[in-house]
Amino acid sequence: MSYAFDNDEFSHYYDRFVVEHVPRDIFWTDTVKDVYAEIIRQTFIDNQQTTVVELGCGTGENLLELQNYFPNKNLKFIGIDHSQAMLNRAKEKLNNKIELLHGSLTDFAQCLQTKPVDCILLPAGTFHHLITDHERQDLVNNIQQTLRHETGLFAIYLFADSLIRTEAIESATNTEDKFKLISVENTQENDNEWICKQIFEFNVPPKIQLSWQLRTCSIVKLIRLFISNNFEILFCCVNGKELLPYNENISYSLTNNSTPVIIVFRTRKNTN
Known part of the structure; x- marks a missing residue:
């Protein structure tokens, strides 16, 4: 039995699978690209190229749409996936302006030649493929090695347990x-x-x-993991439409939510 995302036939079926099996309203299919685009905008620095990495880019559908959001901006898009089958499908769809790299969530820093990066996107459900706490810590370590200090943003899209x-x-x-x-x-x-x-x-x-x-994910445990590794939360999205500044009210919504959430982190400022 093969792992679904490593199967070449499934990689060609995947885009259709999303359309047929993923409820658009529950998983924010029609709105989440707007949220991602706003996260990217938050990392813009005048007269500087912005580098955006999508981890678990799959067939490249997100990257293609995000590139179309910013046709005249100085952005560099990089997609990383552990599945060569999915990357092969992405290469058929994307132009040469989007760089595609073979790597996993736990070692992607090794394959990135462009460092630091300004924005790292972990799209819907990708984090849930990390089964052990050790794998989750490896992801955090790789983010620390590649994300631009203080101004870079890391966005994670989590499913509710249900x-x-x-x-x-x-x-x-x-x-x-x-x-x-x-x-x-x-x-x-x-x-x-x-x-x-x-x-x-x-x-x-x-x-x-x-x-x-x-693997399901405790929001409290996730936040504790990133804060213990010198990150802070800046923004959250709990409705698939708005990217809101993090505050106590949103904190309560995160821990009592039955829908997906997007949480945006950055490394903390050095106060020493």
Whole structure:
């Protein structure tokens, strides 16, 4: 059984999968690019090129749309993904102005020649593919090595637990569906997070089985991880439309939210 994102056939189906299987209103499909664009704008410095990195860029759809947001700006876009199959698909869609690199969330600093970068985007659900706390710390370490100090921004898009944990498999109403969930396995961790393995039947044809594994995320634990590594929260988005300054009211919304959230961090100013 192969990992879904490493499968060449699935990489060609992925954009259609998003359209057919991702509810646009729940996952902010129609608005999240505007939020990403506003985050990028916050990193602009006069007379300086802005470098934007998307981790887990997949087939490059986000990068293509973001490039179209800023046709006349001095921006350099870089996409990084661990899956060569997804990168191959991205190369078919993107122009040569967008650089594509092979790397993972835990070692991407090694493949980046352009440093420091001004904006790092971790798009929908990508963080949830980090299963261990060690992997999460490796991601933070790589961000510290590559993000521009103080003015650079790191944005992370998190799913609510309810969007990851699947307790039961509903009977398929459309027997022609090319991609079907056929098995789920949820394992609770000591910190009340869940590792969720999902197996799919993918009718290429022939029918094959693909899988992926996700981990739910405690917002409190995530914030503690970044603050302990000398980051601070600047902005949040809890409705898929507005990027708001972080405050106590938003803090309460983050920890009591059943929808996705986007949190924007930067490294703290040196007060010594």
